[in-house]
Amino acid sequence: MSGSGARPPLPPAVAIVGIHGHGASHVRRARALEERGVLRLCALVDPRPDESSAVPATGGVGALRHGEHATGDAIPWFPTLGDLLSAPEPEVRPDVVVLSTPIPTHLALASAAMRAGVDVLLEKPTTASLAEHAELVAVAQETGRLCQVGFQTFASHAVAAVEQAVREGQIGEVTGVGAVGTWVRTTGYWQRAPWAGKRRTGGRDVVDGVVTNPLAHAVATALRIAGATTTADVSDVDVDLFHANPIEADDTSSVRVTTRSGLRCGFGLTLCAPERTPATIVVHGTEGRIELAYETDRVRVVTGSVDLDKQYGRDELLEDLLAARREPGRRLACDVRDTGAFMRVMEAVRTAPEPRQIAAEHITWHGEGADRHPVVTDVARWCERVAVQHRTFTELGAPWAHA
Ligand SMILES: NC(=O)c1ccc[n+]([C@@H]2O[C@H](COP(=O)([O-])OP(=O)(O)OC[C@H]3O[C@@H](n4cnc5c(N)ncnc54)[C@H](O)[C@@H]3O)[C@@H](O)[C@H]2O)c1
Incomplete structure (x- = not known):
């Protein structure tokens, strides 16, 4: 070992939850940011993998050829966010999740992620009701995690x-x-x-x-x-x-x-x-x-x-969220x-x-x-x-x- 200087910090690990429909564009954007070294796409989550491209599970974790890494490696796939958050492999542990799932799932998924210490980019509309919104704001407050909502115009x-x-x-x-x-x-x-x-x-x-x-x-x-x-x-x-x-x-x-x-x-x-x-x-x-x-x-x-x-x-909401992680006190574009x-x-x-x-x-x-x-x-x-x-x-x- 040369011992000369510290290693540059690893880019934050990002998982996309909900990969079909609008989620496919989040996968594409995350891959483009990965190529620029801004993040590392650590996992994909969806109960429905892309059947044609799923490869056999290893150690309880599936992998999708769909959306392969720039390195050519398949991206680990999990059927639920709970499976991802409880996975033993450290390399799949996300710092940030992007949630692009149906409206009724927003509160539960975003809360689970923040309670697990993960920052969130949550697709709009924020939640299905005002009471759910108040609950989500309370979870963000209590956990101190960042929760950006997907109004890209912000x-x-x-x-x-x-x-x-x-x-x-x-x-x-x-x-x-x-x-x-x-x-x-x-x-x-x-x-x-x-x-x-x-x-x-x-x-x-x-x-x-x-x-x-x-x-x-x-x-x-x-x-x-x-x-x-x-x-x-x-x-x-x-x-x-x-x-x-x-x-x-x-x-x-x-x-x-x-x-x-x-x-x-x-x-x-x-x-x-x-x-x-x-x-x-x-x-x-x-x-x-x-x-x-x-x-x-x-x-x-x-x-x-x-x-x-x-x-x-315009800026990208995911990049804005990553910037807010690096600069404490910076306001999110769409908190x-x-x-x-x-x-x-x-x-x-x-x-x-x-x-x-x-x-x-x-x-x-x-x-x-x-x-x-x-x-x-x-x-x-x-x-x-x-x-x-x-x-x-x-x-x-x-x-x-x-x-
Ligand atoms: N910001 C925008 O411009 C924009 C545009 C379109 C949609 N959206 C939002 O994106 C979200 C998704 O919309 P859509 O039209 O793509 O929906 P969709 O139903 O077409 O796709 C949702 C995806 O989430 C998966 N999914 C469902 N439940 C899940 C769960 N519990 N865990 C993980 N994955 C799950 C589904 O299998 C599917 O792949 C909605 O909130 C929608 O309003 C935003």
């Missing part, structure tokens, strides 16, 4: 730029915040998982509708820009939920939020538009407006004298506590009366088979009115909102 430089423009008074005094999301989701989307489009399943809350899942980023990001991140930052929520698809949950909804400071927000959201357009958040002020296309990090500032359009970048305002909306959706069916006369069906999707007449126009006027579809007199 790590966008565009969002930070909008917040700065608002602070600097570039559009005068803010008079309201709106969000418009007019997307398309097909029959195949609702059939992809047993919990898709459900409000409850097997006695558990799921709350998988347009407001709380596909367009959850619109809600959480608009609230953050309106200054509402924690549970206490929201004073009132009104939701008005509808569906055109044959699902339990909502696919066409309007939401009004009043923040603690009295600012009003209106969100018009649908998955039944004729075509997908960029989801947009608009901050209205006495001297102009700011438009944020949060999927692409584009910001437009419009005042009497200025019309500026600018493209921004679990900062999703409380979003969870107030989620709770209003969860406890609202069942979404109302939009009458057939207001719906046109397009496409075939798994691509079939409903289009609600004039839905984009009504969503824009919700965002500008902060009134619900029913209050605005949208034709489908009247029986």
